[in-house]
Amino acid sequence: xxxxxxxxxxxxxxxxxxxxxxxxxxxxxxxxxxxxxxxxxxxxxxxxxxxxxxxxxxxxxxxxxxxxxxxxxxxxxxxxxxxxxxxxxxxxxxxxxxxxxxxxxxxxxxxxxxxxxxxx
Amino acid sequence: xxxxxxxxxxxxxxxxxxxxxxxxxxxxxxxxxxxxxxxxxxxxxxxxxxxxxxxxxxxxxxxxxxxxxxxxxxxxxxxxxxxxxxxxxxxxxxxxxxxxxxxxxxxxxxxxxxxxxxxxxxxxxxxxxxxxxxxxxxxxxxxxxxxxxx
Numbered sequence: 001x002x003x004x005x006x007x008x009x010x011x012x013x014x015x016x017x018x019x020x021x022x023x024x025x026x027x028x029x030x031x032x033x034x035x036x037x038x039x040x041x042x043x044x045x046x047x048x049x050x051x052x053x054x055x056x057x058x059x060x061x062x063x064x065x066x067x068x069x070x071x072x073x074x075x076x077x078x079x080x081x082x083x084x085x086x087x088x089x090x091x092x093x094x095x096x097x098x099x100x101x102x103x104x105x106x107x108x109x110x111x112x113x114x115x116x117x118x119x120x
Numbered sequence: 121x122x123x124x125x126x127x128x129x130x131x132x133x134x135x136x137x138x139x140x141x142x143x144x145x146x147x148x149x150x151x152x153x154x155x156x157x158x159x160x161x162x163x164x165x166x167x168x169x170x171x172x173x174x175x176x177x178x179x180x181x182x183x184x185x186x187x188x189x190x191x192x193x194x195x196x197x198x199x200x201x202x203x204x205x206x207x208x209x210x211x212x213x214x215x216x217x218x219x220x221x222x223x224x225x226x227x228x229x230x231x232x233x234x235x236x237x238x239x240x241x242x243x244x245x246x247x248x249x250x251x252x253x254x255x256x257x258x259x260x261x262x263x264x265x266x267x268x269x270x
Contacts, residue, residue, distance in 0.1 A: 036217070036218045036219045037183075037218055039218040039219060040182045040183040040218055041181060041182035041183070051143060051270075052145070053144070054146060055145075055146050055147075055148060057148050057150065057261070058146060058148065058263075059179075059181065059261065061218055061219055061223065062177065062223045062263070063223075064219050064223075065219060065220070065221055065222050065223070066217070066219040066220065066221055068221050069221050069222060073222065078144065079144070082142075082143070082144055083141070098182055100182070100183055
Protein backbone atom coordinates (compact mmCIF):
# COMPACT_ATOMS: atom_id res chain seq x y z
CA UNK A 1 0.00 0.00 0.00
CA UNK A 2 1.25 3.48 -0.88
CA UNK A 3 0.04 6.40 1.21
CA UNK A 4 -0.13 9.86 -0.34
CA UNK A 5 -0.82 12.80 1.96
CA UNK A 6 -2.81 15.67 0.42
CA UNK A 7 -2.52 18.89 2.41
CA UNK A 8 -4.54 21.40 0.39
CA UNK A 9 -7.29 21.43 -2.27
CA UNK A 10 -5.90 21.09 -5.76
CA UNK A 11 -2.49 19.98 -4.54
CA UNK A 12 -0.30 17.90 -6.82
CA UNK A 13 1.75 15.32 -4.91
CA UNK A 14 4.57 13.35 -6.46
CA UNK A 15 5.27 10.00 -4.87
CA UNK A 16 7.59 7.06 -5.37
CA UNK A 17 7.88 3.60 -3.87
CA UNK A 18 9.20 0.15 -4.65
CA UNK A 19 7.22 -3.08 -4.98
CA UNK A 20 7.85 -6.04 -2.69
CA UNK A 21 10.79 -8.08 -4.01
CA UNK A 22 9.10 -11.35 -3.03
CA UNK A 23 6.40 -10.96 -5.69
CA UNK A 24 6.95 -10.93 -9.43
CA UNK A 25 3.83 -9.27 -10.84
CA UNK A 26 1.42 -6.45 -10.11
CA UNK A 27 -2.00 -7.98 -10.66
CA UNK A 28 -4.30 -5.09 -9.84
CA UNK A 29 -4.66 -1.64 -8.35
CA UNK A 30 -7.22 0.09 -6.16
CA UNK A 31 -7.33 3.70 -4.99
CA UNK A 32 -9.18 4.62 -1.83
CA UNK A 33 -9.87 8.15 -0.58
CA UNK A 34 -11.54 9.06 2.73
CA UNK A 35 -14.65 10.46 1.04
CA UNK A 36 -16.14 9.48 -2.30
CA UNK A 37 -16.48 13.16 -3.25
CA UNK A 38 -12.69 13.53 -3.11
CA UNK A 39 -12.61 11.64 -6.41
CA UNK A 40 -14.27 14.54 -8.28
CA UNK A 41 -11.68 15.76 -10.80
CA UNK A 42 -8.88 13.91 -9.00
CA UNK A 43 -6.36 12.23 -11.28
CA UNK A 44 -3.37 9.93 -11.01
CA UNK A 45 -0.43 9.41 -13.30
CA UNK A 46 1.51 6.21 -12.66
CA UNK A 47 4.59 4.45 -13.97
CA UNK A 48 5.82 1.07 -12.80
CA UNK A 49 9.26 -0.20 -13.82
CA UNK A 50 9.53 2.77 -16.20
CA UNK A 51 6.38 1.72 -18.06
CA UNK A 52 3.38 4.01 -18.23
CA UNK A 53 0.43 2.42 -16.48
CA UNK A 54 -1.93 5.42 -16.29
CA UNK A 55 -1.39 8.57 -18.35
CA UNK A 56 -1.79 12.15 -17.18
CA UNK A 57 -5.44 12.99 -16.59
CA UNK A 58 -6.56 9.47 -15.61
CA UNK A 59 -9.36 9.87 -13.07
CA UNK A 60 -8.91 8.03 -9.77
CA UNK A 61 -12.60 7.15 -9.64
CA UNK A 62 -11.97 4.62 -12.42
CA UNK A 63 -9.68 2.83 -9.95
CA UNK A 64 -12.14 2.92 -7.06
CA UNK A 65 -15.47 1.39 -6.15
CA UNK A 66 -18.09 2.12 -3.56
CA UNK A 67 -18.27 0.05 -0.42
CA UNK A 68 -20.86 -2.39 -1.77
CA UNK A 69 -18.12 -4.18 -3.71
CA UNK A 70 -16.31 -6.98 -1.92
CA UNK A 71 -12.62 -6.31 -1.15
CA UNK A 72 -11.41 -8.56 -3.94
CA UNK A 73 -13.72 -6.92 -6.48
CA UNK A 74 -12.41 -3.45 -5.78
CA UNK A 75 -9.22 -3.88 -7.76
CA UNK A 76 -8.84 -2.88 -11.35
CA UNK A 77 -7.15 -6.01 -12.63
CA UNK A 78 -4.54 -6.17 -15.34
CA UNK A 79 -4.95 -8.84 -18.00
CA UNK A 80 -3.66 -12.33 -17.18
CA UNK A 81 -0.74 -12.18 -19.56
CA UNK A 82 -0.05 -8.51 -19.14
CA UNK A 83 3.26 -8.18 -17.39
CA UNK A 84 3.39 -5.31 -14.93
CA UNK A 85 6.63 -6.20 -13.26
CA UNK A 86 6.91 -6.15 -9.45
CA UNK A 87 10.05 -7.72 -7.88
CA UNK A 88 11.33 -4.46 -6.46
CA UNK A 89 10.24 -2.29 -9.40
CA UNK A 90 10.22 1.44 -8.88
CA UNK A 91 6.78 3.04 -8.79
CA UNK A 92 6.59 6.70 -9.67
CA UNK A 93 3.43 8.71 -9.67
CA UNK A 94 1.72 12.03 -9.48
CA UNK A 95 -1.53 12.41 -7.55
CA UNK A 96 -3.55 15.55 -8.37
CA UNK A 97 -6.37 16.46 -6.00
CA UNK A 98 -9.46 17.64 -7.88
CA UNK A 99 -10.01 20.72 -5.72
CA UNK A 100 -13.51 19.76 -4.55
CA UNK A 101 -13.86 21.05 -0.98
CA UNK A 102 -17.50 20.66 0.04
CA UNK A 103 -17.40 18.40 3.10
CA UNK A 104 -13.80 17.34 2.52
CA UNK A 105 -11.38 17.66 5.42
CA UNK A 106 -7.77 18.50 4.62
CA UNK A 107 -5.24 17.08 5.03
CA UNK A 108 -6.33 13.61 3.97
CA UNK A 109 -4.46 10.48 2.96
CA UNK A 110 -5.02 8.68 -0.32
CA UNK A 111 -4.29 4.96 -0.17
CA UNK A 112 -3.10 3.20 -3.30
CA UNK A 113 -3.30 -0.57 -3.00
CA UNK A 114 -1.36 -2.87 -5.30
CA UNK A 115 -2.35 -6.52 -5.56
CA UNK A 116 0.82 -8.54 -6.06
CA UNK A 117 1.26 -12.11 -7.23
CA UNK A 118 4.17 -14.45 -7.56
CA UNK A 119 4.11 -16.08 -10.99
CA UNK A 120 6.55 -18.94 -11.50
CA UNK B 121 -2.04 -12.24 -23.79
CA UNK B 122 -5.72 -11.38 -23.68
CA UNK B 123 -6.19 -10.42 -27.29
CA UNK B 124 -8.42 -7.83 -28.81
CA UNK B 125 -9.84 -10.44 -31.12
CA UNK B 126 -8.76 -13.85 -32.41
CA UNK B 127 -7.49 -12.71 -35.81
CA UNK B 128 -4.89 -10.64 -34.00
CA UNK B 129 -3.42 -13.77 -32.44
CA UNK B 130 -1.01 -14.36 -35.30
CA UNK B 131 0.06 -10.73 -35.30
CA UNK B 132 0.76 -10.82 -31.56
CA UNK B 133 2.67 -14.10 -31.95
CA UNK B 134 4.82 -12.48 -34.60
CA UNK B 135 5.52 -9.54 -32.33
CA UNK B 136 6.55 -11.93 -29.56
CA UNK B 137 8.86 -13.74 -31.98
CA UNK B 138 10.62 -10.45 -32.59
CA UNK B 139 10.73 -9.73 -28.84
CA UNK B 140 8.16 -6.92 -29.04
CA UNK B 141 6.22 -6.60 -25.82
CA UNK B 142 2.50 -5.85 -25.86
CA UNK B 143 1.51 -3.45 -23.12
CA UNK B 144 -1.63 -1.62 -22.01
CA UNK B 145 -2.05 2.00 -22.99
CA UNK B 146 -4.93 4.31 -22.16
CA UNK B 147 -5.79 6.94 -24.74
CA UNK B 148 -7.86 9.82 -23.37
CA UNK B 149 -9.94 12.25 -25.43
CA UNK B 150 -11.08 15.24 -23.38
CA UNK B 151 -14.09 17.21 -24.64
CA UNK B 152 -14.91 20.67 -23.25
CA UNK B 153 -18.51 21.83 -23.50
CA UNK B 154 -19.17 25.52 -22.88
CA UNK B 155 -22.51 26.07 -24.64
CA UNK B 156 -25.86 24.33 -24.60
CA UNK B 157 -26.30 22.06 -27.61
CA UNK B 158 -22.64 22.39 -28.62
CA UNK B 159 -21.19 19.82 -30.98
CA UNK B 160 -17.47 19.09 -30.79
CA UNK B 161 -15.77 17.30 -33.64
CA UNK B 162 -13.13 14.73 -32.75
CA UNK B 163 -10.13 14.06 -34.96
CA UNK B 164 -6.94 12.75 -33.42
CA UNK B 165 -4.08 10.65 -34.68
CA UNK B 166 -3.72 7.51 -32.60
CA UNK B 167 -0.11 6.96 -31.46
CA UNK B 168 1.49 4.61 -33.93
CA UNK B 169 2.49 2.01 -31.33
CA UNK B 170 -1.17 1.27 -30.45
CA UNK B 171 -2.26 -1.93 -32.16
CA UNK B 172 -5.78 -2.51 -30.86
CA UNK B 173 -8.41 -1.19 -28.46
CA UNK B 174 -10.54 -3.36 -26.24
CA UNK B 175 -12.61 -1.00 -24.12
CA UNK B 176 -14.32 2.38 -24.04
CA UNK B 177 -15.52 4.42 -21.10
CA UNK B 178 -16.94 7.94 -21.26
CA UNK B 179 -17.96 10.08 -18.34
CA UNK B 180 -18.33 13.65 -17.14
CA UNK B 181 -15.25 14.88 -15.29
CA UNK B 182 -15.72 16.13 -11.75
CA UNK B 183 -18.75 17.68 -10.12
CA UNK B 184 -21.77 19.34 -11.70
CA UNK B 185 -24.04 21.46 -9.48
CA UNK B 186 -27.21 19.81 -10.73
CA UNK B 187 -30.01 18.82 -8.37
CA UNK B 188 -30.33 15.31 -9.75
CA UNK B 189 -28.70 12.65 -11.85
CA UNK B 190 -28.78 13.15 -15.61
CA UNK B 191 -29.37 10.09 -17.76
CA UNK B 192 -28.30 11.82 -20.95
CA UNK B 193 -25.87 14.73 -20.80
CA UNK B 194 -24.81 14.17 -24.39
CA UNK B 195 -23.86 11.54 -26.90
CA UNK B 196 -20.68 10.60 -28.68
CA UNK B 197 -19.83 8.72 -31.81
CA UNK B 198 -16.39 7.36 -32.61
CA UNK B 199 -14.94 6.06 -35.85
CA UNK B 200 -11.63 4.20 -35.69
CA UNK B 201 -8.87 3.39 -38.14
CA UNK B 202 -9.53 6.40 -40.37
CA UNK B 203 -13.17 5.61 -40.94
CA UNK B 204 -13.05 1.86 -41.44
CA UNK B 205 -14.98 0.90 -38.28
CA UNK B 206 -17.70 2.60 -36.24
CA UNK B 207 -17.69 0.74 -32.93
CA UNK B 208 -19.77 3.06 -30.80
CA UNK B 209 -22.48 5.72 -30.76
CA UNK B 210 -23.65 6.02 -27.19
CA UNK B 211 -24.86 8.41 -24.53
CA UNK B 212 -22.97 9.93 -21.63
CA UNK B 213 -24.72 10.42 -18.32
CA UNK B 214 -23.92 12.14 -15.07
CA UNK B 215 -24.27 10.69 -11.60
CA UNK B 216 -24.01 12.73 -8.42
CA UNK B 217 -22.49 9.63 -6.83
CA UNK B 218 -18.81 9.89 -7.72
CA UNK B 219 -18.31 6.15 -7.44
CA UNK B 220 -20.20 3.27 -8.94
CA UNK B 221 -19.83 -0.27 -7.64
CA UNK B 222 -17.37 -1.06 -10.40
CA UNK B 223 -16.30 1.29 -13.15
CA UNK B 224 -16.15 -1.05 -16.11
CA UNK B 225 -15.13 -0.27 -19.65
CA UNK B 226 -17.53 -1.24 -22.40
CA UNK B 227 -15.76 -4.00 -24.35
CA UNK B 228 -14.90 -3.40 -27.97
CA UNK B 229 -12.60 -5.48 -30.13
CA UNK B 230 -10.98 -3.31 -32.75
CA UNK B 231 -7.62 -3.47 -34.42
CA UNK B 232 -6.06 -0.05 -34.95
CA UNK B 233 -4.18 0.67 -38.14
CA UNK B 234 -0.80 2.20 -37.39
CA UNK B 235 -0.91 6.00 -37.30
CA UNK B 236 -4.59 6.12 -38.27
CA UNK B 237 -7.14 8.70 -37.16
CA UNK B 238 -9.82 8.41 -34.53
CA UNK B 239 -12.67 10.70 -35.41
CA UNK B 240 -16.27 11.42 -34.58
CA UNK B 241 -18.20 13.90 -32.49
CA UNK B 242 -19.66 14.70 -29.11
CA UNK B 243 -23.02 16.45 -29.01
CA UNK B 244 -24.35 18.10 -25.88
CA UNK B 245 -28.01 17.47 -25.07
CA UNK B 246 -28.51 20.70 -23.13
CA UNK B 247 -29.54 18.86 -19.98
CA UNK B 248 -26.65 19.92 -17.71
CA UNK B 249 -28.49 22.62 -15.77
CA UNK B 250 -28.53 23.89 -12.23
CA UNK B 251 -31.67 24.37 -10.15
CA UNK B 252 -32.45 27.66 -11.92
CA UNK B 253 -32.23 26.13 -15.37
CA UNK B 254 -28.88 27.73 -16.13
CA UNK B 255 -26.60 25.66 -18.32
CA UNK B 256 -23.48 24.28 -16.61
CA UNK B 257 -20.30 23.97 -18.67
CA UNK B 258 -18.54 20.65 -18.23
CA UNK B 259 -15.85 18.34 -19.58
CA UNK B 260 -16.11 14.73 -20.70
CA UNK B 261 -13.32 12.19 -20.83
CA UNK B 262 -13.55 9.42 -23.40
CA UNK B 263 -11.13 6.68 -22.37
CA UNK B 264 -9.90 4.05 -24.79
CA UNK B 265 -8.31 1.00 -23.19
CA UNK B 266 -5.79 -0.13 -25.79
CA UNK B 267 -2.83 -2.42 -26.38
CA UNK B 268 0.44 -1.07 -27.68
CA UNK B 269 3.68 -2.60 -28.76
CA UNK B 270 6.83 -1.64 -26.95
